[in-house]
Amino acid sequence: MEASLHFHGVRIPCYSRTPRLSHLSSKPWLSSVASPSRSFHAAMENACKGGSLRGNSEKKRIEAVLRGEEEEEEEEATESHGSDAAPFTCVMKFGGSSLASAERIREIAQLIVSFPDEKPVVVLSAMGKTTNNLLLAGEKAVSCGVSNASEIEELSFIKQLHLRTVRELGIDSSVISAHLEELEQLLKGIAMMKELTLRTRDYLVSFGECMSTRIFAAYLNNIGVKARQYDAFDIGFITTDDFTNADILEGTYPSVAKRLNDDWISDPAIPVVTGFLGKGSKSCAVTTLGRGGSDLTATTIGKSLGLREVQVWKDVDGVLTCDPSICPDAEPVPYLTFDEAAELAYFGAQVLHPQSMRPARDGEIPVRVKNSYNPKAPGTLITKTRDMSKAVLTSIVLKQNVTLLDIVSTRMLGQVGFLAKVFSTFEDLGISVDVVATSEVSLSLTLDPSKFWSRELIQQELDKMEEELEKIAFVNLLQRRSIISLIGNVQYSSLILEKAFHVLRTNQVNVQMISQGASKVNISLIVNDSEAEKCVKALHHAFFESDDLLVVVLESEFGNGSAALLPIET
Numbered sequence: 104m105e106a107s108l109h110f111h112g113v114r115i116p117c118y119s120r121t122p123r124l125s126h127l128s129s130k131p132w133l134s135s136v137a138s139p140s141r142s143f144h145a146a147m148e149n150a151c152k153g154g155s156l157r158g159n160s161e162k163k164r165i166e167a168v169l170r171g172e173e174e175e176e177e178e179e180a181t182e183s184h185g186s187d188a189a190p191f192t193c194v195m196k197f198g199g200s201s202l203a204s205a206e207r208i209r210e211i212a213q214l215i216v217s218f219p220d221e222k223p224v225v226v227l228s229a230m231g232k233t234t235n236n237l238l239l240a241g242e243k244a245v246s247c248g249v250s251n252a253s254e255i256e257e258l259s260f261i262k263q264l265h266l267r268t269v270r271e272l273g274i275d276s277s278v279i280s281a282h283l284e285e286l287e288q289l290l291k292g293i294a295m296m297k298e299l300t301l302r303t304r305d306y307l308v309s310f311g312e313c314m315s316t317r318i319f320a321a322y323l324n325n326i327g328v329k330a331r332q333y334d335a336f337d338i339g340f341i342t343t344d345d346f347t348n349a350d351i352l353e354g355t356y357p358s359v360a361k362r363l364n365d366d367w368i369s370d371p372a373i374p375v376v377t378g379f380l381g382k383g384s385k386s387c388a389v390t391t392l393g394r395g396g397s398d399l400t401a402t403t404i405g406k407s408l409g410l411r412e413v414q415v416w417k418d419v420d421g422v423l424t425c426d427p428s429i430c431p432d433a434e435p436v437p438y439l440t441f442d443e444a445a446e447l448a449y450f451g452a453q454v455l456h457p458q459s460m461r462p463a464r465d466g467e468i469p470v471r472v473k474n475s476y477n478p479k480a481p482g483t484l485i486t487k488t489r490d491m492s493k494a495v496l497t498s499i500v501l502k503q504n505v506t507l508l509d510i511v512s513t514r515m516l517g518q519v520g521f522l523a524k525v526f527s528t529f530e531d532l533g534i535s536v537d538v539v540a541t542s543e544v545s546l547s548l549t550l551d552p553s554k555f556w557s558r559e560l561i562q563q564e565l566d567k568m569e570e571e572l573e574k575i576a577f578v579n580l581l582q583r584r585s586i587i588s589l590i591g592n593v594q595y596s597s598l599i600l601e602k603a604f605h606v607l608r609t610n611q612v613n614v615q616m617i618s619q620g621a622s623k624v625n626i627s628l629i630v631n632d633s634e635a636e637k638c639v640k641a642l643h644h645a646f647f648e649s650d651d652l653l654v655v656v657l658e659s660e661f662g663n664g665s666a667a668l669l670p671i672e673t
């Protein structure tokens with residue numbers, strides 16, 4: 104310790120060399136750090152268990168939290184750390200695109216320091232494309248043979264990226280060397296077993312976030328900003344045991360608040376938390392929250408600590424009117440409600456995790472989507488309500504490769520229990536339904552194959568579903584369909600539909616199903632996959648790149664010619 108710095112209103116000692124990691128001594132990851140020569144057998148045992156974290160005592164503690172037995176203690180803790188002493192103001196979450204290199208990590212650290220009034224909890228994803236590379240490495244390991252596992256190309260990418268990054272940042276490579284070693288052993292284990300279970304897959308991808316957070320915390324410490332790394336699975340992120348798509352359990356909120364608050368009180372340091380990861384309540388193994396799950400980690404911490412704001416920093420200027428890879432002229436949407444954002448995410452906008460709005464909405468914590476490459480851009484502010492009086496269409500979202508199912512009742516038409524029977528079939532088979540439209544004689548719905556429990560078994564699962572449904576109905580399965588979701592103010596639904604159908608007719612596209620729910624924010628149109636992008640481009644052009652709609656709205660709202668300066672807001 105050589106100097107001090109005032110940051111977040113506290114006097115922060117500056118560390119010139121090694122990061123402070125002693126607080127991690129009880130963590131399973133650090134025990135690996137402490138003994139890099141950890142035996143192959145120990146690593147394999149952990150790997151084959153899918154990375155179970157702790158023994159019985161840990162399991163008992165989780166059960167106690169789930170039963171609410173720690174609640175009194177939690178409440179006391181929260182009270183005693185009440186708002187006067189509240190150590191944190193916001194969550195700042197940075198995704199893989201913001202952490203792609205040493206240079207980006209330096210910029211992100213500077214960005215955090217450039218907000219001296221904020222006292223952030225930092226949540227990080229894995230660096231760059233690390234999660235994809237880990238998944239690819241795992242898949243290759245299944246069939247490459249033990250002796251070739253060390254040579255898997257993606258393993259080399261991951262090693263090079265992380266070792267280059269620590270070198271360029273001037274950090275001791277020991278912060279990640281044990282993880283890299285264990286990762287290689289794990290891939291050998293997968294090669295030996297010739298299988299990659301969902302549980303092992305989660306353990307495998309967890310290395311990405313575990314390494315990025317250690318590097319970042321070490322770098323902050325090196326530049327004199329005291330930081331403390333946390334593995335989410337170690338600080339109370341308790342989830343269901345649905346590996347690869349786990350759900351956060353209620354006990355998480357008080358546990359996480361207590362841990363972060365208590366640590367700050369006893370030794371203030373910026374928390375740097377792994378996004379995307381949790382711990383299964385029954386298995387005690389590492390779980391993941393679904394792709395893009397760090398957004399959910401961020402809003403969970405926001406709700407848990409009752410923070411002023413959650414910021415998710417991306418590589419775009421906020422939530423845009425459309426996926427920029429389809430419509431390069433897509434514009435940022437300045438304001439959204441939680442409902443609009445949830446609908447947008449659920450129907451395929453990659454920019455936010457589908458479940459991430461839930462904790463924010465429950466805790467009424469505003470979420471701001473910002474661009475880490477362009478911090479001055481205002482971004483998108485997501486809140487409970489917004490002025491919808493001038494909002495027509497907010498955003499167009501595309502979800503491809505969905506399956507459309509047409510069900511026409513044979514024996515049970517119009518009878519009590521028909522729909523229940525159909526939906527119980529989906530429940531039994533663990534298939535989730537996205538869009539539904541019903542009439543007196545038929546039921547149409549869409550299924551998202553990417554949510555089926557095993558992608559390799561999609562056809563088998565569909566066959567099984569057809570077989571079950573054919574006991575009560577005629578079934579027609581139509582694959583390779585797309586859902587185009589028009590997210591906006593459904594008070595203008597006739598106007599939106601008139602315009603949308605005009606565009607689609609001009610482009611000679613037949614809409615195969617349409618659904619407008621009571622949610623008042625979403626109209627879904629189903630078209631063929633092959634026509635979908637063309638439709639989205641044409642719709643985006645009509646709604647956001649021309650003035651036609653402005654004229655129609657002005658005429659319908661104010662009479663022709665009046666209020667000519669009123670802009671259409673997204």
Ligand SMILES: Nc1ncnc2c1ncn2[C@@H]1O[C@H](COP(=O)(O)OP(=O)(O)O)[C@@H](O)[C@H]1O
Nearest residue numbers: 198199200417418419422423425426452453454
């Ligand atoms: N409607 C949309 N608005 C903004 N970005 C979108 C939208 N639809 C898709 N995207 C894509 O989402 C990406 C940002 O999300 P993501 O990759 O999860 O960022 P990060 O990894 O930083 O969390 C953008 O680069 C963009 O290509």
Ligand SMILES: N[C@@H](CC(=O)OP(=O)(O)O)C(=O)O
Nearest residue numbers: 198199228234394395396397
């Ligand atoms: N690294 C995980 C979790 C995540 O949230 O990533 P990102 O924030 O880069 O989308 C993934 O790629 O899915």
